[in-house]
Amino acid sequence: MNFDPTTGKMASSSCVFGVLGKSGDYFAVLGVLFVSYFGLKVALTFIRFIRSLAHGGLASLINKPGTWAVVTGCTDGIGKAYAEQIAKLGLNIVLISRTESKLNAVASDIESKYKVKTMIIQADFTNGTDIYPNIRTKLQGMDISVLVNNVGLSYDYPEFFLQITDREKKCMDLIHVNVTSVAMMTSIVLPGMVERRHGVVLNISSASGKRPTPLLTVYSACKAFVSFFSDCLQTEYGSSGITIQCVMPFFVATNMSKIRKTSLFVPSASTYVQSALQTVGLEQETYGYFPHKLMGFGMEWLPKWLIVLQGMKGMLAASAKAKRRQQEKKE
Numbered sequence: 001m002n003f004d005p006t007t008g009k010m011a012s013s014s015c016v017f018g019v020l021g022k023s024g025d026y027f028a029v030l031g032v033l034f035v036s037y038f039g040l041k042v043a044l045t046f047i048r049f050i051r052s053l054a055h056g057g058l059a060s061l062i063n064k065p066g067t068w069a070v071v072t073g074c075t076d077g078i079g080k081a082y083a084e085q086i087a088k089l090g091l092n093i094v095l096i097s098r099t100e101s102k103l104n105a106v107a108s109d110i111e112s113k114y115k116v117k118t119m120i121i122q123a124d125f126t127n128g129t130d131i132y133p134n135i136r137t138k139l140q141g142m143d144i145s146v147l148v149n150n151v152g153l154s155y156d157y158p159e160f161f162l163q164i165t166d167r168e169k170k171c172m173d174l175i176h177v178n179v180t181s182v183a184m185m186t187s188i189v190l191p192g193m194v195e196r197r198h199g200v201v202l203n204i205s206s207a208s209g210k211r212p213t214p215l216l217t218v219y220s221a222c223k224a225f226v227s228f229f230s231d232c233l234q235t236e237y238g239s240s241g242i243t244i245q246c247v248m249p250f251f252v253a254t255n256m257s258k259i260r261k262t263s264l265f266v267p268s269a270s271t272y273v274q275s276a277l278q279t280v281g282l283e284q285e286t287y288g289y290f291p292h293k294l295m296g297f298g299m300e301w302l303p304k305w306l307i308v309l310q311g312m313k314g315m316l317a318a319s320a321k322a323k324r325r326q327q328e329k330k331e
């Protein structure tokens with residue numbers, strides 16, 4: 001603080017910053033607060049990760065082995081990993097997906113490995129609401145304790161909205177697979193869960209539902225629906241014994257991501273799901289896997305405009321690469 005001996009008063013600038021000294025001190029204090037808050041958030045993320053290892057995840061919430069889990073989009077990738085790992089916990093599995101031969105193969109594999117029952121329902125979720133009467137009839141009266149709304153559809157490659165090939169059909173397909181399926185499957189399964197006052201609904205969204213991803217506009221917006229849907233539903237039905245979790249992966253090595261090689265930040269579907277299942281009952285909204293949590297943490301901290309700009313750059317590069325490959329194939 002600066003005291004002016006000629007006037008006997010505090011210098012005006014000192015009055016303004018009287019409590020903290022010079023203006024630089026403000027920045028220092030802000031810096032300390034920022035670093036402390038950031039450090040606290042990282043520490044909490046780490047503590048949650050450690051807690052999830054001890055918690056038991058989905059296993060600790062299943063009080064009736066021998067009941068059923070329903071998994072959509074389950075013949076490959078993340079959905080197949082959920083089906084297998086839930087079967088491992090002793091639940092029977094209803095497999096709903098598009099390709100009958102793949103459904104049969106996954107069903108017999110699960111039955112022989114995990115000694116549980118399976119039931120298959122062939123359905124193409126791009127067919128809109130037509131498929132649900134059959135699904136409803138087949139699930140009637142079953143004791144379903146877990147629903148995994150996993151089926152998803154993305155773009156063939158990132159593209160400007162108006163340049164999407166067969167745009168209006170693609171939009172409807174994206175909405176039916178990513179949005180209609182989540183609302184309709186939940187509508188079919190949730191009443192029984194609420195009646196029994198027990199159930200777990202796992203909705204597979206995406207990190208692109210947390211922050212806008214240009215050039216995957218419709219997909220990103222659909223996944224934002226999944227995030228909001230999950231959040232609101234948890235508030236409505238949490239007190240009825242229902243656990244709803246929204247899972248938001250970054251890249252996982254599957255057919256959809258077109259990434260074959262796994263790495264620390266791009267896990268295999270089974271590594272990802274093993275980790276995500278540990279967070280059920282602990283985290284209502286989760287990136288599911290520790291390295292993805294760190295990425296999500298960074299993404300939420302950076303300003304939205306920067307994330308969107310970087311996303312746009314990345315997607316432009318991916319789009320150009322995909323088009324080059326297409327051209328090479330044609331030639």
Ligand SMILES: NC(=O)c1ccc[n+]([C@@H]2O[C@H](COP(=O)([O-])OP(=O)(O)OC[C@H]3O[C@@H](n4cnc5c(N)ncnc54)[C@H](OP(=O)(O)O)[C@@H]3O)[C@@H](O)[C@H]2O)c1
Nearest residue numbers: 073075076077078098099124125152206251252254256257
């Ligand atoms: N992989 C990633 O990097 C990533 C990142 C963020 C979020 N996600 C989300 O994770 C979920 C699973 O993705 P994934 O990467 O595991 O996908 P995937 O490997 O492509 O598997 C998709 C599964 O869904 C089925 N399916 C696709 N379209 C269908 C349709 N119209 N009707 C019925 N079944 C259909 C497929 O069956 P067929 O075998 O018959 O095609 C397959 O079993 C999706 O919701 C996706 O948005 C993935």
